[in-house]
Amino acid sequence: MPDNAINDCDIIVYGASSVHTLDSGAARATVPERLLRPSVQGNEAAALGGGKVLALGTESELRARYRPRQTLDAGGGIVAPAFLDAHTHPAFAGDRADEFEWRSEGRSYLEIAARGGGILSSVRALRQASEEQLTEAVAGHFRRMQAHGTAACEAKSGYGLSTAGELKSLRAIAAAAARTGMQVFPTFLGAHALPEEHEGHPDRYLDLLCAETLPAVREAGLARAADVYIEGHAFDLRRARLYLERARELGFALRVHAEQFENLGGARLAAELGAECADHLEALDPAGIEALAASRKTFAGLLPCAPHFLRQATDAPARQLIQAGVPYFVATDFNPGTSYTPSIPEAIHFARIRLRLSALEALAGATSNAAASLGVADRKGRIAPGYDADLVVLDLPSIEHLGYAFGENPVKHLIAMGKILF
Numbered sequence: 001m002p003d004n005a006i007n008d009c010d011i012i013v014y015g016a017s018s019v020h021t022l023d024s025g026a027a028r029a030t031v032p033e034r035l036l037r038p039s040v041q042g043n044e045a046a047a048l049g050g051g052k053v054l055a056l057g058t059e060s061e062l063r064a065r066y067r068p069r070q071t072l073d074a075g076g077g078i079v080a081p082a083f084l085d086a087h088t089h090p091a092f093a094g095d096r097a098d099e100f101e102w103r104s105e106g107r108s109y110l111e112i113a114a115r116g117g118g119i120l121s122s123v124r125a126l127r128q129a130s131e132e133q134l135t136e137a138v139a140g141h142f143r144r145m146q147a148h149g150t151a152a153c154e155a156k157s158g159y160g161l162s163t164a165g166e167l168k169s170l171r172a173i174a175a176a177a178a179r180t181g182m183q184v185f186p187t188f189l190g191a192h193a194l195p196e197e198h199e200g201h202p203d204r205y206l207d208l209l210c211a212e213t214l215p216a217v218r219e220a221g222l223a224r225a226a227d228v229y230i231e232g233h234a235f236d237l238r239r240a241r242l243y244l245e246r247a248r249e250l251g252f253a254l255r256v257h258a259e260q261f262e263n264l265g266g267a268r269l270a271a272e273l274g275a276e277c278a279d280h281l282e283a284l285d286p287a288g289i290e291a292l293a294a295s296r297k298t299f300a301g302l303l304p305c306a307p308h309f310l311r312q313a314t315d316a317p318a319r320q321l322i323q324a325g326v327p328y329f330v331a332t333d334f335n336p337g338t339s340y341t342p343s344i345p346e347a348i349h350f351a352r353i354r355l356r357l358s359a360l361e362a363l364a365g366a367t368s369n370a371a372a373s374l375g376v377a378d379r380k381g382r383i384a385p386g387y388d389a390d391l392v393v394l395d396l397p398s399i400e401h402l403g404y405a406f407g408e409n410p411v412k413h414l415i416a417m418g419k420i421l422f
């Protein structure tokens, strides 16, 4: 075919003030400075086809090469990779607005857990919900996330806490993904809390997870990763190690909740076991930073909405982590109890305020770095030929405005796998 032939394509997106491709070294994602040359001058349009990015350029260049079936006018907005939310808990039914009121009365997370609130109240609600009710609830959560620019998310189970409840949660995640077009990276989080029927018998529940639930989830092919909540009131370091080693042996990737309230050494364990990430880290100590930096693999999952929601005084030491060369991502931690927001733009706002990230650091954290933490840096999180056509149009005058305004949704359009969702 001659070079000057005009080919069909699905969509030309045009009229962008800039296209932030995040194309510079994003796949390595280890030295953040390398990520921060996002704009390619002269790129104001993108051609998409077959669910992939075909080419970038000016509108006239692309129209000379492609005949689009559909066009989308970015209206002078910013085109960026669609968000990939790398830490979410969408598999819940109902909500926890009642305990949010208790929190307003001054009760702490741990007090609320001790009163039968917290994770265990979501467990009761999930067990009562039918699989169809749960699927529709998860689909509702996915639609809220999409409305805020999230085309793909890591999605955890963790409110079932029995083999049947966890399998039901993971099937609901898969069914809700099919229903909404959300692209999911499912994670099994059976080790989220100790369920009521095993109260006082943490080793009995651990044995169940290792002998029955983990193998059943693996067998069903319903999760790519396994996660554990390492905390004094959840799983201690010894039990977390046994669980993670068993999960690794079964072929799961590992993701870890660590150092949210107490520094138990969870991040060091994550680094030692080659986990994809250690998330939260509000109580991380310098040894933990060092261990993550030395691993060159384990990402720091920054979840700045959670300490905001919990009125925590301390934040993850994001600047020290970045300074030390630790790869990081920024995510919502969307869940009904401690971070009830489906919005990555809101997480970016808190990352900028509380963690002192620049607009581009935060954008990379919610796109290219998030993709790298999930092992898909070669196809997600950037806008480049051959990459999945996941794009957002942001109604912002410049990229520095990302996270500046809050309580507003800057996402004007979302394209996921080459389909215009809105």
Ligand SMILES: [Zn+2]
Pocket (backbone or CB within 6 Å): 087, 089, 257, 333
């Ligand atoms: Zn979480």
